[in-house]
Amino acid sequence: FACSWLKRLYRARRRAGAGAPVTFLYLRGQRDTLLQPMATRPGHFMPVSLLDSQLATLEPPGADERHVVADIEQSPAAIVRQLQASV
Structure with a gap:
């Protein structure tokens, strides 16, 4: 599921x-890229x-946090492929 765990503490609680x-x-994305949609x-x-x-x-x-990074400058299909290959 998707959510906004912006802080390390929030993610630690979820893992625990x-x-x-x-x-x-x-x-991951730049401010201008996030702002457009x-x-x-x-x-x-x-x-x-x-x-x-x-x-x-x-x-x-x-x-030390298990994670995969995808750049949102890519197309949604490319992001999905990258994430699928990483998990």
């Missing part, structure tokens, strides 16, 4: 309660005005 190994899929979805629960605070809060996964 999972009962099995957890691999996080980290979709957000600007075209009026009324969405995540307004554009929150993007900067979310990015400021973000703690990317560390080397």
Whole structure:
């Protein structure tokens, strides 16, 4: 499932309660790339005005956290293929 575990502490809690190994899929992107689709979805629960605070809060996964990184500059199909090959 998808969610916003921006902080390392949140991810640690998820891992501790999972009962099995957890691999996080980290979709990495630049602010402008993230902003583009957000600007075209009026009324969405995540307004554009929150993007900067979310990015400021973000703690990317560390080397000790099991994760796969995909760059969102790729097409959705390429991202899916990369993630499928990695897990």
